[in-house]
Amino acid sequence: MRSVIAGLLVLAGFLGGADTARALDWSSFSFFATRAQAPDPAITTVPRILRYGGDSAAGAPFIFKDPANPSRTVGLEVDIMAQLAPRLGGMPIFVQNRFDMLIAGLGTELYELAVTAPAITPDTAAPTVNFSIPYYTTFGQIVIRRGDPAIAGLKGLKDKTVGTLKASQIAEILSRSPDIVLKTYDTATEVFADLKRGEIDATVVDFPIAVYQARPDRALQFTGDPIGRIQYAIALKRGTHPELYGALNTAIYAMSQDGSLRRILDRWALWTPMMAQEVDDKRPMQAEPSAYEHYVEASTPRTFVSEVERYVRFLPQIVRGVIRTLEVSLLAMVAAMVLGAVLAVTRVYGGPVLGRAARAYVDGMRGIPLLIVVLFIYYGLPTVGLQLDPLVAGVLALGLSYAAWMAENIRAGLRAIPRDQMEAAIVLNMTEFQALRNVILPQAARIVLPPTARNFVSLIKDSSLVSVLPLLELTKTYQQISVTYSDYFGTGLLVAAIYLVISLPFVRLAKWAEIYAGRGMSRVAP
Amino acid sequence: MQPIVRAQDITKAFDTTPIVKGVSFQIGTGDLAAIIGPAGCGKSTLLRCLNGLEPLDSGSIEIFGVKMAREPGAPAPTKETARQLRQNVGMVLQGNNLFPHKTLLQNVMMAPMVVRNAPRDEAAAIAERVLEKVGLAGEMDRYPIDLSGGQQQRGAIARALALAPKVMLYDAPTAALEQALVDEVLDVMKGLGGEGLTQIVVTDEIGFAREACDRTLYMEDGEIVEVLVKDEGAGGPKDPRTQTFLGRFA
Numbered sequence: 222m223r224s225v226i227a228g229l230l231v232l233a234g235f236l237g238g239a240d241t242a243r244a245l246d247w248s249s250f251s252f253f254a255t256r257a258q259a260p261d262p263a264i265t266t267v268p269r270i271l272r273y274g275g276d277s278a279a280g281a282p283f284i285f286k287d288p289a290n291p292s293r294t295v296g297l298e299v300d301i302m303a304q305l306a307p308r309l310g311g312m313p314i315f316v317q318n319r320f321d322m323l324i325a326g327l328g329t330e331l332y333e334l335a336v337t338a339p340a341i342t343p344d345t346a347a348p349t350v351n352f353s354i355p356y357y358t359t360f361g362q363i364v365i366r367r368g369d370p371a372i373a374g375l376k377g378l379k380d381k382t383v384g385t386l387k388a389s390q391i392a393e394i395l396s397r398s399p400d401i402v403l404k405t406y407d408t409a410t411e412v413f414a415d416l417k418r419g420e421i422d423a424t425v426v427d428f429p430i431a432v433y434q435a436r437p438d439r440a441l442q443f444t445g446d447p448i449g450r451i452q453y454a455i456a457l458k459r460g461t462h463p464e465l466y467g468a469l470n471t472a473i474y475a476m477s478q479d480g481s482l483r484r485i486l487d488r489w490a491l492w493t494p495m496m497a498q499e500v501d502d503k504r505p506m507q508a509e510p511s512a513y514e515h516y517v518e519a520s521t522p523r524t525f526v527s528e529v530e531r532y533v534r535f536l537p538q539i540v541r542g543v544i545r546t547l548e549v550s551l552l553a554m555v556a557a558m559v560l561g562a563v564l565a566v567t568r569v570y571g572g573p574v575l576g577r578a579a580r581a582y583v584d585g586m587r588g589i590p591l592l593i594v595v596l597f598i599y600y601g602l603p604t605v606g607l608q609l610d611p612l613v614a615g616v617l618a619l620g621l622s623y624a625a626w627m628a629e630n631i632r633a634g635l636r637a638i639p640r641d642q643m644e645a646a647i648v649l650n651m652t653e654f655q656a657l658r659n660v661i662l663p664q665a666a667r668i669v670l671p672p673t674a675r676n677f678v679s680l681i682k683d684s685s686l687v688s689v690l691p692l693l694e695l696t697k698t699y700q701q702i703s704v705t706y707s708d709y710f711g712t713g714l715l716v717a718a719i720y721l722v723i724s725l726p727f728v729r730l731a732k733w734a735e736i737y738a739g740r741g742m743s744r745v746a747p
Numbered sequence: 748m749q750p751i752v753r754a755q756d757i758t759k760a761f762d763t764t765p766i767v768k769g770v771s772f773q774i775g776t777g778d779l780a781a782i783i784g785p786a787g788c789g790k791s792t793l794l795r796c797l798n799g800l801e802p803l804d805s806g807s808i809e810i811f812g813v814k815m816a817r818e819p820g821a822p823a824p825t826k827e828t829a830r831q832l833r834q835n836v837g838m839v840l841q842g843n844n845l846f847p848h849k850t851l852l853q854n855v856m857m858a859p860m861v862v863r864n865a866p867r868d869e870a871a872a873i874a875e876r877v878l879e880k881v882g883l884a885g886e887m888d889r890y891p892i893d894l895s896g897g898q899q900q901r902g903a904i905a906r907a908l909a910l911a912p913k914v915m916l917y918d919a920p921t922a923a924l925e926q927a928l929v930d931e932v933l934d935v936m937k938g939l940g941g942e943g944l945t946q947i948v949v950t951d952e953i954g955f956a957r958e959a960c961d962r963t964l965y966m967e968d969g970e971i972v973e974v975l976v977k978d979e980g981a982g983g984p985k986d987p988r989t990q991t992f993l994g995r996f997a
Contacts, residue, residue, distance in 0.1 A: 641844045645903075648800060648838040649858040649910065650830055659861050664848045 271311030272332035273302050273455075274691075276320035278700045280409050281433035281516055282489050284315065284336065286705040289519035291535040297429065298336040300485045300512075301356060301476075308472040309465065318691040320407070321388060324350060325600045327458040329608055331691055333465065335456040351466055352454040356473045356482065358495040360447035361391045362431035364424045366416060367442045372423055374446040381422040384412045391425050394449040409434045410704055413441065427451055429491050434707075437517050450495065480507060488512040520706065532711065535702050542698030543719060549615045549694060550684045550723075554677055556620025561627025566657065568628065569635045579628070586625035592686050594618045599690050615687035615694075623680050630672045634665030667734070674731035678724045685720075695719060748775035751945050752797070752914060757806035758819075759789075759796055766792045768969035769806070774914075774962070779940040780947045781956035784966035785992060790949045791841065793966070794916050797947070798836040799829030811835040811913045837907030838916040842923060843899045845891035845906065851878065852887040855906045862910065870909075877908040881935050897928030901935055908939075915939070917948040933959070953996040965989045 275284040277294055284296040294315055306313035316332040323335045327350055335350075363372050372378060379400040385391045387405040395403050404421055406412045409430045416424050417440055425448055426435070435441045455473075457466060476482040477500045486492045490510035497503055567579040586594075598621075599614035609617065638661050646656035685696035693701075699716040703709045752774035759767040766789045774780050782790045795801040797808060799815060802823040807816035813832045815824045845854050855874035859865040865873070878884055881901040891899055900920050907915060917936070921929040933955050940946060940959070950956060956963045963975040965984070973986045984990050 639844070641840060641842060642846065644800065645840055645844040645846070648798060648833065648840060649906065650833045650862050651858070652826075652830075655861050659857060660846055664846070667848060 269311055270314055271302075271306045271309060271334065272314045272316050273298075273306075273334040273336050274316045274318045274323050274326045274332040275336045276323065277315075277317055278408065278697070278704050279320050280430070280704040281520075282429050282491065282512075286535075286538070286701055287519065288516070288531070288705055291538050291702065291705060295512075297485065297489045297491065297512075300488070301482070302334075302336065304476055304481050304485065305469070305472050308475065309468050316691060317693060317697075319689055322600065322689065322691070324456065326691060327456060329600065329603045330458065330461070331611075333457060333462060334469075349459055350456045351459050352456055353466070353469045354473055355452035355454045356477070357453040357486070357491075358499050359428045359451050359453070359491070359493050360495065361385075361394065361425045361449045361451065362428045362435075362443055363445040363448065364413070364416065364426065364431050364435040364441050365422070365444050366419075367440055369422075371444045375448050377445060378423060378425070382420075384415055384421040384424045385426055386412065386430075389427070390451045391427060391449065395425060408704060410707055410709075413438065416441065428493065429489075432490060432513070433516060437521060484508040528711075531706065532715065535705075535712075538698055538702065539695070539715070539719065542693060542695040543723065545692060545694040546681070546684055546696075547723065549612065549619065549687055549692070550677075550681045552616040553619035553623065553680060553684065556616060557623035557627045557676075557680070558673075560620060560624035562631055562662075564624060564628035565631035565635055568632055570653070570657070583625045583628050586622060587629075589622070591618065591622050591683055592689065594622050595686055595689060611690040611692040615684070615690050615692055619680060619684060619687065622683075623676065626676055627673065630669045630676065631665060633672075634667075634669035635661065637668050638664050670734035671731045674727045674734055677727040677730075681724045681727070682720060748773065748778075750774065751776040751778075751811055752947070753807075753809045754797065755807045757793065757796055757808065758804045759792055759801060760804055761792075766969055767796065767803075770966075770969075770971050771806075772964060772971060772974065774945060774947060776945055777940070777943045778945055778961040779936065779959060780945075781960040781963045782947065782949045782966060783951070783953060783956055783963060783992075784972075788966045789969040790966045791918050794838075794918050794947065794949045797916055798833050798838055799824065800838070802829075808832070834910075835913040836916060837910060837912030837914070839900070839903045839907055839918065839920050841918045843891070843896065843903075845894075845899055845902050847891050850888050850890055851883060851894065851902050851905075854891070854902060855909045858906065859909050873909050874905070877905040878902075880908065880938070881905045882931070895928060896924045897931045900924065900932045904932075904935060904939075912944075914945045914947065917946065917950070919949050919951065921950065921952060953993065965992065967992070 275298055277284045277286060277296075279285075282297045284294060284298050287293040287295045299315065302313040302315075314332075316326070318326040318331065326332060327335050363374075363378070365372060372381075375394075375398065378395075378398070380402075382402040382404060383395060384404045384406060385395060386409060387407055389405075392403065392405050395401050404415070406415070409426060412421075412424050412426065413435060415421050423444075424435075428447070428451075431443060436443065455469060457469070473482075480502075483492065483500075483502055483504075484507050486496065487506050487508040488511050490513035492506070564579045564583060567575050568583070569576075571579060595615065595618040598618045599609060599611060602609065602614075642660055642664065643653075643656055646660045647653070651659065684694065688694055688697040688700070695716060699712055702712045706712070750773040752772075754773070755771050757767055757770045758765065768789075770793060782794065784790050792801060796803045797810070799808075803815075803817055805817050805819040805821075807814060809815075810832055813835065815828050815832050817824055845851070846857070849857065852871070852874050855878060856867070856870040859870040859873055860867065875884070875887065878887055881904050883898060883901055883905065886894060886898060886902075891902065894902065904915075904917075904920075920936075921932050924932065929952065933952065936946060936948065937959055948960075961977050963977075964971050965973045965975065965986075965988075967988055973984055973989045975984060975989075984993055
């Protein structure tokens, strides 16, 4: 991996000028110093608003919701971007995206830069992105249950089941030792939960993750020597903003030299011996570890009252998530209804060719998992030049998928209407379209409404699959909050209850539809 | 006779089975005409051809000056031609086919509003007038399912009348009714005849045909065997086939 980064850095040097390429030779630890002679790139063409993608569900310390005030997004990377962006002449804007989609998000130009370091490895990204020079060098920390026998280092992990984060640099290092049984996870919260459950013997995670998510936990302890050598860099899409690439490297270098990077790392209690060596800074601590202390203070379990206060505090976030979920679901319902009606009418009245096409769509779409549709529309279609807003993509995916189900409902409704209803309308000299609109569809609608309302209930539930898009709906909000507080239980119950409440009106609609919309369909008492 | 309906050499086949085999007749303005004959003789199909509901294979139909013709093997008349023809022709189909999701009043109002773009109150006024004519003024706000069979048929007549047709076609309007309800439907038709409306009814009510109809077309095997004209004094059917058929009802 190191060689890949080195390769990228050589490329960086190539962009910056021939003299710097030599200076960026990885064998020299003093590359930061030499890089200072690089000419200042023209920063005028760098975007005014510098969007950076990260995953706040990945947890502390990188980018996360401040436990003391969940409406604030904080973290090491937020602080670094806050320093870095002005040096590039832009204003930093954080864009939320799922950690395993961060690189894909660069491709769709959802943002210019991608952070959330443990998730970004050159291996996953190689062909489409460039990496900046590293801004942080750290190592893998072994964490075990408190009281378990100490493990010396990589060799001590032999024949043990070891958990770590999926697609991380650590995972790659560990996978090179064939004696280690490796288990990978989406989030650090899950890694430590499994460690405490005894599912795994030990975990190795990036030192910053260990500091924030294991050290404060009484049930866990650090052990052994540092493992490996991990570097964090910032990714950007290859080919766009070539001037940004040079400016980014220059700015990172300048921050490492003027002490501002050191102060940020000290505030987060993340300074490492490797960093000291890397930037040749042997000074003692330059800032109070205030950010670390704030995090530990705010996230440790407290009294019942403060627990309740905590739930109240993240209510605004939940409300925003609910609004998003409703927005996606309702728009998708409209799309599914309209398209479903068109498909059904085409199947019943559209003639053999169109009818068969509609049938092929319905049968095909019902066989494709919704998640595939969601991912394909948002991350797949840009390949053929169609790049959609996440909201539009989510609505479209749900709408297209549910249209197939709606079409079958509506078709059943249409076929339940006797043929002579159409004839009765025709002899009244209506056109076929007028007959459909005034006679056939209104009757079909009454038959179709109850199963449709039930379909809507499942659509609302399935809208949670849209959380794989950079869209902060209710499920995504749940993941974020749970990670922030390491609490999947209470928030889980809360969010489940909210989904239930949202779908209640449609359950009621189904009941209402069966009674009132059935007027004229059954005899009333005289 | 002042003909309002002229049918000339009408043929109609389903697949390769000929159902109507070259039928010609005329109906005079204000006449009440019956088409009778054994089951499967093609009388319903003939009636459905008259307003273009079934496209005829060949022949010509002219109703109130609008003509629809087809040479053998030529393409079917356009939907537009059929719609022009139907502007003057109302029809009550076999069975009960009021729109079940609408009240009786709404059923009758629909066609004027949809087809003629009549404003709602105008359509309501028309609907109330024709419903009164068929004796359903008290049932206007009920749904079809809550009406008796006879009321439903009268409702269907009112629905067709709302477009003020010059000619009314009825396809076995009393076929599905119990005997007690038949008369209330036939009485409505007699009443409309008294107002000068031209009506053609396919029926099995031989007594009604004999007593109330100005002319009765007897059909057998896709052809008109004989036209019986009321009050012509010629004294009953001449063709032995007609005699045999009518003999069964004597």
